[in-house]
Amino acid sequence: MKIIIAGAGAVGTHLARLMSRDHEDCTLVDEDAERLEGLDSEYDIMTMEGSPTSIKTLKEAGAEDADIFVAVTPDESRNMTSCIMAHAIGAKKTVARIDNYEYLSPKMGSFFRNIGIDSLIYPEVLAAIDINNGLKMSWVRQRWDVHGGALVMLGIKLRATCEILNRPLRELCGPDDPYHIVAVKREGETIIPGGNDELRLNDLAYFMTTKEYIPYIRKIVGKEQYADVKNVIIMGGGKTSVRAALTAPKYLDIKIIETDEHRCEQLNELLSDTDTMVIHGDGRNISLLMEEGIKHTQAFVALTSNAETNILACLTAKRLGVRKTIAMVENLDYVDMAEELDIGTIINKKTIAASHIYQMMLDAKVSNLRSLMMVDADVAEFTAEEGSPVTKKPVKSLGLPFGVAIGGLVRNDVGMLVNGNSQIEAGDTVMIFCHEQKMNKMEKFFKAASIW
Structure with missing residues (x-):
């Protein structure tokens, strides 16, 4: 696959890293030579200095036979213009990063496709979804719903109150038990656990279960004393805060604290249809x-x-007794530090956006792909095609790559967990957890093939 990425900012470079690990034919274009410096040697990609709205640059980058053209510069207009031009030159599919929510209206989809823009990405909207998912449960670090919630993955920090510590998983996660452990983060290391592994104090464990067993999971991990979230304070009144407040569950009482008085006035207008309270001041x-x-x-x-x-503010809030803290950490160098400080849920809208775009580049029927920064892994929903290899043998005989776990599947809108004897059927939506960048290796299992 030939891929061109316009914009060597955080989204573009992270996306280039994803492409590099898959050894795709990827070219990264940017006007700023300093942004491109060293990227071609750090990643297995080509770099090109030039304007993404220049026909000459687009042709030199190979837009005429590109399978996908992605524009993720900070300028929405340039992104849209370069996508239109790349499409006119011959690019098969285009994706533009935007910052105007009106463009995401379903009614606008055909309009943008007609002018040459196939998909639109608004990172702040994607981040707001993750934030609100995190607010639904005060005792969970990360929640990921499969197929509208038929299956649920919960990332949970295990404390001394957890009932299932220091016992082999084979005693806890049998074929008839209502949950599986698909991954564990321990002291900086990610473990795809087997039956002999145990959960330990301060592990970050990822549970796969069905919605009706969430209260049971809450009990066995010792989190019943955590109060459900009702009152929320958001520090910072940027676009992500606005999208989060506008789409938050109605039962949440939200206050936004913003230092800029003029921005407070804008927030009051933008959030006039909600009960959100805007406060002028310093959230620290x-x-x-x-x-x-x-x-x-x-x-x-x-x-x-x-x-x-954001990190310091969350530490202060925890010291004042707040159980649930969420921090936007855009600088990836700070993610490990935030984890070590036990911040809670960490949001990086640029990696969320890059993962969303990466999903579009996989050939198999993949939806809802996310990168889990805490465990250096990807999780995604694959749909099994008729005649695909994954439908021809039980799970234990598929020969899945090391570092891959099947968390469960959804069949006819009903979620179910998977064990070694499970047989996946055509049309099933299957939750795949991949550590160490193996998502592209899973495509062949789910695509129709005449030979197994």
Whole structure:
């Protein structure tokens, strides 16, 4: 597959890294030579200095026979223009990063396809979805719904109250048990566990279960004392905060604290149809937090543009008694530090956007692909095609690559867990967990093939 990425910012470079690990024919284009410096040697890609809205640059980059052209510069107009031009030259599929929510209206889809833009990506909207999923459960670090919630993956930090520590998983996760452990993060290492592995104190464990067993999971991990989230304080009034507030469950009482007075006025207009309260002030000010009821707040969300500020603010909120904290950490260098400090849920809208685009590049029927930064892994929903290899043998005989786990499947809208004797059928939606970048190796299992 030939791929051209316009824009060597955080989204573009992360996407290039994903392409590099799959050894795809990838060219990264940017006007700034400094942004491109060293990327061609660090990743297995080509780099080109030039404007993505230049026909000459697009032709030199190979847009005429590109399978997919992705424009993720900071400028929405340039992204859309370059996609239109690349399509006119011959690119088979185009994706543009945008920052105008109106463009995502389903009614606009055919319009954009007609002018040469196949897909639109709004990173702040994708981040808001993850934030609100995180707010649904105060005791969960990460929640991922498969097929509309028929299956659920829960990332949970295990404390001393957990009932299932220090016991072999073969005693806990048998064929008839209502959950599987698909991955464990322990002291910086990711483990795809087997029957002899055990869960230990302070592990970050990823549980796969069905919705009706979520209360049971909450009990065995010792999280019943965590109060459900009702009151939320968000620090920072940027686009992600707006999208999160507009799409949050109605039962949440949300306050946004913003330092810029003019932006506060804008927020009041943008959020006029909600019950969100906008407060002018500094979310790091303990006196202000106390005044706004931090002691009775179940979740604190730090969404400023500064990763250090967000991390420190979450630490302060935890010290003041908030159980659930979410931090926007755009600088990937700070992700490990945030994890070591036990911040809670970490959001990086650029990696979320890159994962969403990466999903479009896989040949198999893949949906809802996400990168889990905490465990350096990808999780995605694959649909088994008629006659595909995955439908021809039980799971234990498929010969799946090391580092791959099947968490469960959805058949006729009913979620079910998978064991070695399970037989996947055509049309099943299967949750695949891949550690160490093996998602592209799973495509062949789910695509129709005449020879197994």
